[in-house]
Amino acid sequence: MKTSLWTPGNGLIDRVLPAGAFATTPRKGMELVNLAKLGIMPGLGGGRAHGTHVAGDVVTQTASGTDLNVVWRDFLDLLNAANSSRQALLRFLTFDVTNPTELVAQAGGGVDFERSTEFGEPVGARIQPTYFNLGYTFFWYDLAARYTWQYLADATDTMVNSVADAAVEAWLRLQVTEVLRTIFNNTNLGVNINQQAYVVYKFYNADGTVPPSYKTNTFDGTHTHYKTTGGAGANTNVLEATDLDVLVIDDFESHGYSISGGYRFVLMANKANSDTIRGFRSVVNGGTGRYDFLPAQGQPGQIMLQNQNIVGQVQAVPNTLDGLDVIGTYGPLIIVKDDYMPASHVLSFATGGSESLNNPVGFRQHAQTSLRGLRLVKGRNPDYPLIDSFWSVGFGTGIRQRGGGIVLQLASGTSYTPPTEYA
């Protein structure tokens, strides 16, 4: 036998020897090959080119020299960071829920004292807050991140990371879009949860639900928080101070939402409508509203007439509300500029603060903790999870506080139409 033949341990030639090609009995002109000595069992073929992959067989680094498993771990770190803190807009609009339905007490209602008599027993206080059985949607969303090994061989870290960044951005945008669609679309949704039909409600929308009464304020089943401003002529699509006074502030307060009750009122508008609000002045100050717009700290100042004095407490609010871009206040409303808002609508809501129980939208995630937030699901090869991996997230939304938000459409008509962006 020639010494150049492959034997276990010498590794000279990487050969594949089909088992059937070997003679098992001596023939003329042929050598009997001792397969056992060669380390090849009869009936089996192959050598180092076949069998289990090892690290040297595939691309393990990006073009810039970073181990792909390090990239994978970086993605998981990115996810942890992205999942640990929700966007400011969502923190103020939503409250996390995990159940498909909830009984939620609505603002209003209460108990009454009665006048005492000498021998009488006081009536028992039986608190009967109005509960609504509220449903939440739930959908899974996914996005595959498919890399070929050729791509990974030539891609730099930045190129690979950009795919992850895009996925995270898409997830953040998806959450905002779905929450705003829940808010702006005024039609209740029917969902089937575990073979049971539930209704995913919107803000009060004249669906026959009678809001709880508050003090002397009563409501009927036609009450709606989706309104048109009804302006005419040049004011058809223009937000006015009186819109906020009558259609927003009065309505919130009639339900019992108040600053003293722990709520803050936020009005969100796009840049154009925010700029309009900057010009709102009270009647005593030459305008048409009840209040004056006051710029937030750090916002551009405004020149006022010198003969006017401050009446009442003037306190400039910070120019950020836990990340939201605050331009100032109009009465009790904190004005937030955000171009997620459509030009044709403005949104007002009462919030109990960041991720407060009193926030208007329920953000439903899976009951299993491990299935919450954005997840990166491994690909088929456990040694190289990045290849064929995909991004997955499951969540749903529904209104929790039906009186906690008011949407104004800047239109002359008498019936509300959702904006095309969130219809």
Place this chain on the structure above:
Amino acid sequence: MRQIDWDKPLSDDDIDWLRQAGIQRIEERIEENRQRFAPDEDELDDEADDETDEDEKDDGLEDMTRDQLKEMADDKDLTYSAKATKAELVELIRNSYPQ
């Protein structure tokens, strides 16, 4: 915001807009406006009379000839003088309408 003139009768659009505006006790105000500007019974009677007068004036008799009126009176078996004028024939026919 829609300008509502409470010193005039509310239009249907006014009422529709007010009902979606979420203003407290708005139904009471709408009803007050309705009652304030609702015509009283005498006015309604006058309007009804006016409508009757209009109906009479619009019955086309004035445009008919004397012979056509006489023919119409004959059809209704009305008695009239052979010398009756056109105005007398019109009045005779109108008086024959069911009250």
